[in-house]
Amino acid sequence: MKGFIRTFLAVFGAVGLAVVAVAGFRGDFTQRTPIEIFPDMDRQPKYKSQTPSPLFPEGRVDRVPPYGTVAFHVTTDQPYLITGKMGNMWGTGIPVTVDKKLLARGKERYEINCQVCHGATGAGNGITTQYGLVGVASIHLDKYREMADGEIFNTITHGKGQMGPYHHIEVADRWAIIAYLRALQFSQNAPASLLPPDFAKAGKP
Ligand code: HEC
Incomplete structure (x- = not known):
């Protein structure tokens, strides 16, 4: 037993010395990089704004637009x-x-940006509504058919209520989407008198 305790103390002392030798005493100042077990993405190979960069001639990160x-x-x-x-x-x-061309562009942009919520015809039944999103507007309500184009532009740009802003869509594309949205509204609400004669005869499918 005595032998075991002696060996244990010797090993404990040696390990303690080794730890102090490598890590230093608590409160010691050091220039060395701390040992990080979990770096948590603290350092990333990216530039932050307003920092120097050897990559560009002026030696800074920020670019002139x-x-x-x-x-x-x-x-x-x-x-x-x-x-x-x-x-x-x-x-x-x-x-x-x-x-x-504009309507085709609007259709494409609508399908990319809006259809997930508003649905292919704008009835407010996009795929997200099957996963719990409630309150998506149907653009076929009278109030949206009567709403000024400019107000819809504003909704796309700044969002409205639960809908977020979509100002990453280029200005011309926002107007293209509105033009397409008007076509969608018309498609669901066209008076029979405006249908081509063949369609009018066939009646509602
Ligand atoms: C993430 C889901 C989502 C997407 C994507 C989305 N919307 Fe909406 N939208 C909503 C919701 C929800 C409302 C109802 C907002 C409210 O009244 O709180 C709404 C409302 C609207 C309204 C009625 C706004 C008003 O003034 O009452 C219009 C018009 C509209 N959206 C157009 C668009 C267009 C155009 C796009 C594509 C650029 C789009 N939305 C993309 C969810 C979405």
């Missing part, structure tokens, strides 16, 4: 185009050329 860049929300000579407002009121009308 490319020539011709217009800052978000800067007033241009076409305020309606970027705000949806005419004076203090929501304006109406699509301020870009409406043709088949």
Whole structure:
């Protein structure tokens, strides 16, 4: 037993000395990088804004915006185009050329950005509603058919209630989406008198 205790104390002392030799005493100042068991992504190979960088000639991270860049929300000579407002009121009308190409673009952008919630026809029954999202607006309600284009532009840009903002969509594409949205509304609510004669005869499917 005596032999065991002696060996134990000797080993304990040696291990203690080794730990102190490697780690130092508590409170010691050191220039060495601490040993990190879990680095938790504290250091990442990326540049943070306003820091130096040897990569660029001026030696800094921040870049000058490319020539011709217009800052978000800067007033241009076409305020309606970027705000949806005419004076203090929501304006109406699509301020870009409406043709088949624009509608095709609007359809594509709608399907990418809006369909998940609003559904393929805009009835407010997108896939997310099957997973618990409630309160998605149907664009076929009278109030949305009557809503000014500019107000819809504003909803896309800034969001509304539960809907988040979609200002990453380019301005022209937001208007393309609105044009397509109007086509969707029309598709679900066209008076029979406006149908081509063959369709009108066939009646409702
Ligand atoms: C993540 C789901 C989601 C997506 C994606 C989404 N919306 Fe919405 N949207 C909603 C919800 C929810 C509402 C109801 C907001 C409220 O009244 O709280 C709404 C409301 C609206 C309204 C009515 C706003 C009003 O003024 O009452 C319009 C118009 C609309 N969305 C258009 C769009 C368009 C266009 C897109 C694509 C650019 C889009 N939404 C993408 C969820 C979404």
